[in-house]
Amino acid sequence: MHKKMHKSGKRQWTRKGVASVLAMMFLIIFGSLVAAMAIASTGNIRTAAMHLHVMRAMSAAETGLAVAEGRLLGASRRFVVSQSDIDSAFTWGLWTGNGAAIGDHSVLPPASGYSEVNPPAGLAEALVNHHNSDLNIISGGSFIASALIGSAPAGVDNNEYLATHWVYTPAVAIEAPLSEGSLPPAFQIRYAPLADGQHIRVIVDGFDFDYRRNNEPIRRTVSRDYRLVKRVNHAIISPNKIMIGKNVRVVGDLGARFDDIEFEMGDPLIIRSDFFGLDPVLDQKLTDFFAGVDAYDVDGDNRLRVGHPIESQGIPSNETDYSQNGEADYAFVDVTEDGFVDEFDIFIRHFDADGDKRVTLSAALIAGTPAEAAGATPEFTLDDDLALLLDGGNPDRNRNGVFGYEDVNDNGRYDPGVDILLDFDSRTNTYRDLELGYRDGYIDAMDQYAKVNGRVVFRVNANEWVAERGAYGPKLRGPVRPEDNQSPLIFDAPDAMLPEINVDSFSDTENALMAAASGDAFWTQVAAQLGTDVASLTLWQTANNPGGPNSPHFTAVWPDANLDGIPDNAADAYFEKSPFNSPNYADWYYRPVFRRFRFRNVVIPLGLNALFVDCEFIGSTLVETSIENTHPHWTLFGQMVMNETLGYPVPAFERVTYGPNAGDNPANVIGAPYLPDTARPPQQVLEKAVSPMDKGDVLVPDIINYTNDAYAALPNPLVIGGKRVTDTKKFSNNIRFHDCLIVGSVVGRTPVNYTQVRNKLQFTGATRFSLSHPDFPQSGLHNPDPEDVRELAKSSMMLPNYSVDIGTFNSPPEQDVRLTGAIIAGVLDIRGNASIKGALLLTFKPVHGEGPLVDVAGNPIGNPAGFNASIGYFGPEDGDYESMDPESLPLHNGVRIVGWDLNGDGLADLGPTETPTQAQLNAGAVPVPFHGYGRIELSYDPDMTLPSGLRLPLQVAPRAGSYQEGNR
Structure with a gap:
């Protein structure tokens, strides 16, 4: 018993010992863990605190970078310059204040209103002045107290930086100190000119003073490179009225300087919807939608925000049964899911038959696209031009700067499955822009449709416009989508935002282009390609042209030797209306016709008035005209009308010769100061108007038949170069280019007045502009x-x-006019199929009582609103008096027609409101259908180089990919 108890006691003691050891071990382990956790927690807290300080320093640096970019932009905008070649010499000159390198310029006061002792000479000095107006400066220690211009820091790479004219600024606190004696986060900026001479590197240090290492605050550095640019910032700037029609899309800002709102049709801008007129039911939906827009759209962008407390009230009910099938249509849904309801949503919802939030194009347009591969059923087949404008708009979908296609079949348009897109991703074996919806065969949210993808900027005051012409909303249809944080509509725009453009704005580049037209004389180039001499061209016969389908071909207009006002070969010469194919033409022109010629750096002679077909113009092409076109009858002298009996045009104002006839007395012809001896018989035959148009038409003996006032009211005769002129067509140029390739530029000698009939250029067919030959780029x-x-x-x-007219008044489907760069004209109209990448800069400002708006007595006449830039189709009721609104064209067998063709050339010889006689119908008269609205895309190119001479404020642009954290 004792033994058992002993053994039992021994086992109990043993177990208690193990438990104690284990308890001590766990105590040590847990104690160590607690200590470790405490140490770790302390480290984490310190790490988190350190991270917070680092982030505060980084935030300060980022704030400083934003401030520096704003300061650089503000300083650059103070310099209004004429020069457009912003190269290294100009940039360095502007940076350092070298006026000779800058050229013609002016310096504006600072926008923020800080005071300066003297205006800055250069950009670096402007930055110093602005930074020295800062408050909340941190000084002391290594921080400077004021901004200054100095040399580069020691040790910088001279291959990367320039050694002088760095701008250093003091440190600026970005918030109030948390306690007395503490320093808040701050930033300090350096502006460093780079060795390439064209970029300024902004280097910003951000500081946090609450934590220090080695007694230094935490510092973080960011940098980005910027370059100076000169931009107009608008796709269009026009001093005359602008009209944007159906099937027209604008990418970029619209600048409307027209402000004569007191005149009839005096609205500065008209914009038409792309979707009205497709289907009556859709028209009703759009009508209801725009009623809501007119009542509730608070910012004028023609869109209604779904969640907006005011705008959402304007969205019509989705319960309406427009289709009358007994069910709600849900017509006003935000299909594109962008937070807005606009007419694009309504269009998609209307034609989307299968409810997949997209609309499939016609069978012809989906060929070769993902839509065809998916077996999609066509849903929108009413207007292929509109479909292409929507699905093919915004080609650089991913905004990487790579877009376009290789035109394999050289037809001027992208054909899916045939042409090759350029933005190819070899890693994924996909075409990036196609993946984002470009020409994928569908119209959907990825197409990012807007009628105007930018702002609409007006010089006019909004309230004054409404007071004179009523609400402007109904005149501006289609979504306007500005950049983020920008207003869609701007009124009372100053010149700095909406610059004035006139005939003097481009003189430097105009002179350079005219100087470049230094090739052989025009007729020399023509004769060389025909294998003849210049003298033989005067009375050239078409039978003399070289044989072969690709040979040059010349159809001449002979001189008027007998002074009857028409060429001596009038019965055989080519003639056409001007404007070409216009239902409301102003004149007829006999034209020499040049086919398949190649001209190089050529000057088109005064009064040629030619038609060029399938010609090439290489380099600079200068169109000559008489610049002193100030006579009140400039557009009437030489005017013609069709003689139906003869079948060709004749002078509208009958004239007879005086001087060479028996009994004519040269003394009866008025002399100085009206006509010099060189303009009187016998040195010049007097071509006397039967109904006098000027004093030269009244013989001395006949003056007595006039009252003093009546005779004084007749204008003085027109004299140029010592000779009297009764036909100003010989001293102007009205030219049409059809199916031509222009590798270079077309420049015109600038006339004083705008005379739209005499000085006119039309570009029709497949005319294209390029800087390199599409077929021979290396030649x-x-x-x-x-x-x-x-x-x-x-x-x-x-x-x-x-x-300038691009396209015609019934442009055929094959028309394809393409332009790039800055397009300068007095007034410009575009119709049919056209694409412009650049900017339209128009110069003619119509003034009531000046130029074409004054009569022979000096009285104001006409309407300034009648001179307008029509981009698309309009009619006389809109102010386009040369055209007709397609919606007003009559129907013939259900098809809208522009008139009747009487001679088989496909052009309308009778207008749309005229009816052919039975005899004309028997002879083969046929109706000419309206070929459709076509499609026009106008895209602003921010990277284009502007013509020199246009005074604009400079801007800055960041260099892509140049942002960097840390020191370089």
Whole structure:
């Protein structure tokens, strides 16, 4: 018993010992863990605190970078310059204040209103002045007390930085100190000119003083490179009325300077919807929608925000049964899921038959697209041009700067499955823009449609516009989508935002382009390609042209030797209406016709008035005209009307000759000061108007038949170069380019007045502009001289005070006019199929009582609103007196027609409101259908080089990919 108890006691003691050991071990382990956790927690707290301080320093640096970018932009905008070649010499000159390098310029006062002792000479000095106006400066220690210009820090790479004219600024606190004696986070900026001479690197240090290492605050550094740029920031700037029609899309801001709102049709801008007129039911939906827009759209973007407390009230009920099938249509749903309801949503919802939130294009347009591959059923087949405008708009969908296609079949448009897109991702074996909806065969949210993808900027005051012409909302249809944080509509825009453009704005580039037109004389180039001499061209016979389908071909207009006002070969010469194919034409022109010629750096002679077909123009093409076109009858002298009996045009104002006839007495012709001896018989035959148009038409013995006032009311005769002029067509140029390739630029000698009939250029068919030949890009023969390319790149069309038409009044489907760069004209109209990447800069400002708006007695006449830039189709009721609104065209067998073709050339010889006689119908008269609205896309190119001479404030642009954290 004792033994058992002993043994039992021994086992109990043993177990208690193990438990104690284990308890002590766990106590040590847990104690260590607690200590470790405490140490770790302390470390984490310190790490978190350190991270907080680092982030505060980084936030300060980022704030400083934003401030520096704003300061750099503000300082650059103070310099209004004429020069557009923003190269290294100009940039360095502007940075350092070298006036000779800057050229013609002015310096504006600072926008923020801080005081300066003297205006800055250069950009660096402007930055110093602005930074020295800062408050909340941190000074002391290593921080400077004021901004200054100094040398580069020791040790910087001279291959990367310039050694002088760095701008150093004091440190600026970004918030109030938390306690007395503490320092808040701050930033300090350095502006460093780079060695390439074209970029400024902004280097910003951000500081947090609450935590220090080695007695230094925590510092974080960020940097980004910027370059100076000169931009207009608008897709269009026009001093005359702008009209944006159906099937027209604008990417970029619209700038409307027209402000003569007191005149009839005096609205500065008209924008038409792309979706009205497709279907009556859709029209009713859009009518209801825009009623809500007019009542509730608070910002004028023609969209209604779904969650907005005011705008959402304007969204019509989705319960309406528009289709009358007994069910609600849900017509006003945000299909694109962008937070807005606009007419694009309504269009998609209307034609989306299968409810997949997209609309499939016609069978012809989905060929080769993902839609065809998916077996999609066509849903929208009413207007293929509109479909292409929507599905093919915004080609750079991912905004990486790579877009477009290789035009394999050279037809000027992208054909899916045939042409090759350029933005290819070899890693994923996909075409990036196609993946984002470009020409995928569907119209959907990925197409990012807006009628105006930018702002609409007006010089006029909104209240004054409404008071004169009524509400402006109904005149501006279609979604307006500005950049983030920008207003869609801006009124009372100053010149700095909406610059004035006139005929003097481009003189530097205009002169350079005119100087580049230094090739052989026009007729020399023509004769060489025909294999003849210049003298033989005067009475050229078409039978003399070289044989072969690809040979040049010349159809001449002979001189008027017998002074009857028409060419001596009028019965055989080519003639056409001007504007070409217009239902409301202004004149007839006999035109020499040039087919398949190649011209190089050519000057088109005064009064040629030609038609060029399938020709190439290499380099600079200068159109000559008489610049002193100020006579009140400039557009009437030489005017013609059709003689139906003869079958060709004859003078509208009958004239008889005086001087060479028996019994004519030269003394009966008025002399000085009206006509010099060189303009009187016998040195010049008097071509006397039967109904006098000027004093030269009244013989001296007949003056007694006039009262003093009546005779004084007759204008003085027009004398140019010592000779009397009764036909101003010989001293102007009205030219049409059809199916031509222009590798370079077309420039016109600028006339004083805008005379839209006499000085007019039309570009029709598949006319294209390029800087390199599409088929022979490496050939010197087919491309401009290298020394001229820089100037040619600034503008493909430099035609101040000219009337320019792109397309015709019933443009055929095959039309495809393409333009790039700054397009300068007095007034410009675009119809049919056209694409412009650049900007339209128009120069003619119609003033009541000046130029074409004044009569021979000096009295104001006409309506300034009648001079307008028509982008798309409009009619006389809108102010486009040369055209007709397609919606007003009559129907013939259910098809809208523009008139009747009497001679089989496909053009309307009778207008749309005229009816052919039975005899004309028996002879083969046929109706000419309206070919459709076509499609026009106008895209602003921020990277284009503007013509020099236009005074604009400078801007800055960040260099892509240049942002960096840390020191370089």
